[in-house]
Structures are given as C-alpha cells and as structure tokens.
Amino acid sequence: MKEIEIQNLFDMTKTIAAGLFEGKTYPFEVLPEISGFIEELGRTLPEDRYERRGDNVWIAKSAVVAPTAYINGPVIIDEEAEIRHCAFIRGSAIVGKHAVVGNSTELKNVILFDNVQVPHYNYVGDSILGYKSHMGAGSITSNVKSDKTLVEVKVHGTPIQTGLKKVGAILGDQVEVGCGSILNPGSVIGANTNIYPLSSVRGYVPGGSIYKTRGEIAEKQ
Numbered sequence: 001m002k003e004i005e006i007q008n009l010f011d012m013t014k015t016i017a018a019g020l021f022e023g024k025t026y027p028f029e030v031l032p033e034i035s036g037f038i039e040e041l042g043r044t045l046p047e048d049r050y051e052r053r054g055d056n057v058w059i060a061k062s063a064v065v066a067p068t069a070y071i072n073g074p075v076i077i078d079e080e081a082e083i084r085h086c087a088f089i090r091g092s093a094i095v096g097k098h099a100v101v102g103n104s105t106e107l108k109n110v111i112l113f114d115n116v117q118v119p120h121y122n123y124v125g126d127s128i129l130g131y132k133s134h135m136g137a138g139s140i141t142s143n144v145k146s147d148k149t150l151v152e153v154k155v156h157g158t159p160i161q162t163g164l165k166k167v168g169a170i171l172g173d174q175v176e177v178g179c180g181s182i183l184n185p186g187s188v189i190g191a192n193t194n195i196y197p198l199s200s201v202r203g204y205v206p207g208g209s210i211y212k213t214r215g216e217i218a219e220k221q
Helices: 014-021 027-042
Strands: 050-052 057-060 075-077 093-095 100-103 106-112 117-120 123-129 152-155 158-161 169-171 187-189 209-213 216-219
Touching: 014 027, 027 075, 027 093, 027 106, 027 123
Parallel strands: 057 075, 075 093, 093 106, 100 117, 106 123, 123 169, 169 187
Antiparallel strands: 050 057, 152 158, 209 216
16 A cells, blocks of 8 residues: 555545545556545535536536536535636546646546646546646557456556546656657556656556656656
8 A cells, every 4th residue: 555655645635535535445446436436425524615517517606617618427526626719528527626628638537636637638537646746748548458358556566456447647746748648558657757648558657757768767856
C-alpha cells in the first residue's frame, strides 16, 4: 500500500476520501464503486451550496460550468471547479474543488482530487488523479489492454491483479504529465513526478522522478 502511495490520494474533501477509500488496500479497488458512492453522497450534500441538475448530477453553486459542456450522471462537481467549453463528462465522475476540466476533455469513471487540471483535449477514464496533478494538452489515460485481458498493476516488477478489464492510471499528488503522453492501462505514477512530453508510460514510476523513457527515469535533485 505504501509503495503505490495511496496516502497521497487523500487530500480531497474528507467525506469523499474517507467514505470511498475506507477498507481498501489499493486505489483501483474503488473504481467499480464510484457510481453508487456518488448517488449516496449526492443526496446528502447541503442544498445551500449544491444544486441537483437532472438525474444524479450535483454541482456546487460556486462552480463554473460552460453551457456547451455535457454532463451525464452520476456526477459531483465540487466548489470553485471549472467545466469549460465542450467538456464531455460521461458519468461516474467526482470533480474536486478548484479542478479544471477543459475544452473537449472526456471523463468517465474517475476521481479528480482538488486542484487537478485536465484542461485541453484529454481523455481520462477509469482513473484516479491526485491533488494538483496536471495533464498536458492531448495526454490521455488508456484504460483497456489491446488483447482485452484483465489489467495488472506492477509495482517494482511485482504484478498485482486488479480483476478489472478497465483500469486507466493512478496519479499521486502534483504529478505533471507532458503534452501528448499516453498512460497505458494500470500505470501508477508516484507523487511529485514529471513525465516528459510524448511519453508512453507503462507500469510503476516512483515518486519524485523525471520520466524520460521507460529505461531512463531520473530522481529529482
């Protein structure tokens, strides 16, 4: 649990983190439960700060949502978040405080912790993005293997069976993903790591690193 830095994913709204991650060993274990959790939590949100729009869509009154954005429930959009022009939220998404979901960005079955930015042409599916992580323009999470087998998460070469066909990426706090990068199914990136633009990332990248290529990962000084 320590190696994949689950603790770095607890900085969002305390209610959400405590409720969704309770009793879990690995972050990917919450992915099948996001939808039901949102529906339960949404009904408890204070009406003076959140409004319900349509079926199982709760949006903070302080959030800014472009009229051209498409939002399908279940979804919670937290306070001061920004959902920009032509964003496409397909459902089962939690968007944290001050997060940015940008132009033509698509979300599906995800948790974006506070201050996350996916601002330009990103696809984020079946993934968890830690506090203040940022995905550069055109970077995506690939969530299904080409042979359609179940996804493994590898930590220091040790495979962990997820039992899931769809797992995207898990990012720790303050991860920077360069433009045009692909995070392959089951990628785990430790906190405070930078991914070079146009990278194809697979497996585990330690925290505090600079990822250049698969065989060239430098420790930050």
